[in-house]
Amino acid sequence: MKFGPTPSTRLIVEGEVIEKDDLRKEIIIRITTMTSIPREIAKNIMSKNLISFSLNDSLRYVADVLYSRNIRGGPVIEDGKIVGLITTSEIAKALKEGSLDAKVSDYIRKDVHVVNENEDILNVIKKMVSLNVGRLIVIDSEGKTIGIVTRTDILKRFAGLIEL
Numbered sequence: 147m148k149f150g151p152t153p154s155t156r157l158i159v160e161g162e163v164i165e166k167d168d169l170r171k172e173i174i175i176r177i178t179t180m181t182s183i184p185r186e187i188a189k190n191i192m193s194k195n196l197i198s199f200s201l202n203d204s205l206r207y208v209a210d211v212l213y214s215r216n217i218r219g220g221p222v223i224e225d226g227k228i229v230g231l232i233t234t235s236e237i238a239k240a241l242k243e244g245s246l247d248a249k250v251s252d253y254i255r256k257d258v259h260v261v262n263e264n265e266d267i268l269n270v271i272k273k274m275v276s277l278n279v280g281r282l283i284v285i286d287s288e289g290k291t292i293g294i295v296t297r298t299d300i301l302k303r304f305a306g307l308i309e310l
Contacts, residue, residue, distance in 0.1 A: 147160070147161060147162065147163055147175070148160045151183050151268060155182060156182055156183040156184075156185070156268060157180065157181070157182050158179075158180070158181045158182075158183065159175065159177060159179075159180050160177070160178050160179045160180075161175040161176050161177040161178045161179075162175065162176045162178070163175055164176050181304075183267065183268045183271070184267060184303060184304070185266070185267075186266070186267045186303060187263065187264050187265060187266060187267065188261050188262065188263055188264070188265045188266075188267065188270055188282075188284050188293075188295050189263035189264065189284060189292070189293065191267065191295060191299045191300065191302075191303045192263075192284045192292075192293035192294060192295040192299060193293055193294050193295070193296065193299060194292070194293045196220070196221070196291065196292070196293050196294050197211060197212075197215055197217060197220045198220050198221050198222065198223045198291075199211075199220055199221070199222050199223070199232055199250050200222065200223065200224060200250065201222060201224055201229065201249065201250050201251040201254065202249055202250070202251065203249065203250045204247065204248070204249060204250075205232075205236075205237055205240050205245070205246050205247070205248050205249070205250065205252075205253065206246055206247065208220075208232055208237060208250060209234075209237050209246070212234060212237070218233055218234050218280065218281075218296075219231055219232060219233030219234060219235075219281060220232060220233075220294070221258060221283050221291060221294070222250055222254055223291065226290075228258050228260070228283060228291055229254070229256075229258075230250075230254035230255055230256045230258055231254070231255045231256075231257075231258045231281075231283075232250050232253065232254060232255065233255065235255075236253040236254070236255060237253070239253065240252070240253050258283060259273070259277055259279055259282050259283070260282060260283045260284070260285050261273060261282040261283070261284055261285070261295065262284075262285060262286075262287070263284050263285065263286050263287070263292060263293075264287075267300065267303070270282060270295060270300070271300060274297065274300075280296060280297045281294055281295065281296045281297070282294070282295050
């Protein structure tokens with residue numbers, strides 16, 4: 147059984163009902179996991195040092211940057227606008243196809259998902275899960291790209307590893 151997040155505490159509880167007391171209106175649950183989703187917004191947990199690429203960058207260059215920065219992907223920006231995303235998955239595909247000398251434009255992922263800077267972390271998580279993605283580009287109220295929020299950023303926040 148799983149319930150939550152609760153409205154006020156944003157608590158999510160998973161477990162097994164082991165006893166129900168109708169007289170006292172109680173349920174006893176053997177809890178396997180319990181998580182509280184913090185009240186936080188995307189801009190407070192996002193990575194602000196956004197690494198971006200252009201359509202003409204070589205995949206070798208992208209691979210070098212991703213490896214040296216220990217990241218898995220970044221947006222492709224042309225004329226100040228996001229036109230796609232390039233990730234280690236696309237680089238792996240190019241390697242498999244023997245095309246590591248290709249350009250970003252040859253392997254760009256066009257389905258870029260964004261989130262507003264003031265979006266609540268719970269909505270960010272829901273969006274990532276529903277879209278099955280590990281990163282969302284963060285935009286401001288004018289649509290300008292200002293950062294990226296990843297599963298790792300969320301994990302660090304949950305584990306209390308980043309200070310706000």
